[in-house]
Amino acid sequence: MKQFISVLIILWSLLLYSFVVQSQSQDSISVTKTEINLDTLSTSASDVVKTLEEKLNPPDVSEIVSFTKIFWALVFIAIGYFIIRFLTRTIEIWSEKSPDRRVKGKAIVPVVKIICWMVIGYLIVRGIFRPPVESLIAFGASIGVAVGFAAQDILKNIFGGFVILIDRPFKIGDKIEVGSTYGEVLDMSLRSTRIHTADDSLVTVPNGELMNQSISNSNSGETNCQVVAEIYLPITIDTHKVRKIATEVAKVSKYIYLVKPIAVIFVNDIKHDKLCYKMRLKAYVMDIRFEFAFKSELTENVIKELLESNILSSENSI
Known part of the structure; x- marks a missing residue:
């Protein structure tokens, strides 16, 4: 569930950016047409400003959110959660059959989780709620400010998770040393990385901290x-x-x-x-x-x- 919330925040930002660009493009076209109308129909400047304000006025949130939509959103989240659990568990069972499979198979588990949650988030936002551009911009602007102040550490860890997936200093199955912690990487999520140590402890390290520390990798994707x-x-x-x-x-x-x-x-x-x-x-x-x-x-x-x-x-x- 934490992974879904994290991915949904990122997906919401990406959708917001695309809609802002689209809205700006549409506004530019509308203003151009309005200017043409000004030349041809002699429309006053005050009427043009009033028209633009009415166009950018977002509708009521109650028009977007309803009990039925919330119900189906929860259904999609539940179904997606069990599908992701099934996929990751299947990959883990297949990977444990040999050391080569374990290193290569488990490395794709974080990617599978992220892609699945992004697809589910997109289906919920664009398929169920289907918010108009104006509402998305208004809601995203207000929520973005609150999230920016209240969830700075979470966003930093999410950004660190993406950096780790792109830079790939280690993968699931590698033996790494971070600070005083040394062990096998068992799981990687957008927020944190879990390491199994020699004394059978499970250490959870936030991805934001991993970005600021040197990481020693004992095998770098090899089984030996x-x-x-x-x-x-x-x-x-x-x-x-x-x-x-x-x-x-x-x-x-x-x-x-x-x-x-x-x-x-x-x-x-x-x-x-x-x-x-x-x-x-x-x-x-x-x-x-x-x-x-x-x-x-x-x-x-x-x-x-x-x-x-x-x-x-x-x-x-x-």
């Missing part, structure tokens, strides 16, 4: 993504043996995506006031939903292998 497991090791450890063990552990994982390379990097760091190595094991997972399981598996199995090989012991561990 890079996973980095970090392990602190003593400075005296044999890095060559550790690199070999870490690489073998990553290769035998059931989540590994072997098409892309495996990298093991050592950097100096300070941990508990001691100089040590921070090993960063970088590998790719075949499905982004296996990211956290893969990271946990790498960390556990590397430490286990190092202990069994006597390269790492409880005495020299960090």
Whole structure:
């Protein structure tokens, strides 16, 4: 319902703009004809002004809005709501059958919602209420001022939603990081974006805030993504043996995506006031939903292998 209201506001603005342009064009033609009549019939200027004022005088709102029209508008909204729910649910079920489908299929869900709500809004405005140009201009002008002051944040989020859909810094199914929030994009609407985090939380971020923050995308529409497991090791450890063990552990994982390379990097760091190595094991997972399981598996199995090989012991561990 929030999406319908948002789309209806935008649709109303677009219709208002088109009708204003049309009205201005018609007024120009009318004035031209009136000027011709002035030359031919010697009509006074006061009569022309009075005629224009009467023409632009909007009719009563009661002539446009009635109980029957409101009833059918609600019927259209209800039918449209269930149709959109059915379409989006069908796309989601089809997308979940494989990782490739999930990334590509869910990306079109926001577009389907917007198009459907715009069609429903157009049918209601132009098909049921059918307001004349004068009423649309008068009503739109008064409502536009109120909406502009009362719903600035909503309009900012709606504008941000359109910018995201056009610029496409991420899509549904991508793993993104916004501020301190990192997770999978589950849903995108005109007002907000929902992110599923590693601790099974659903974070809703307004689109207006997304426009003003840097966004890190882990997979950019692909089903695979890079996973980095970090392990602190003593400075005296044999890095060559550790690199070999870490690489073998990553290769035998059931989540590994072997098409892309495996990298093991050592950097100096300070941990508990001691100089040590921070090993960063970088590998790719075949499905982004296996990211956290893969990271946990790498960390556990590397430490286990190092202990069994006597390269790492409880005495020299960090």
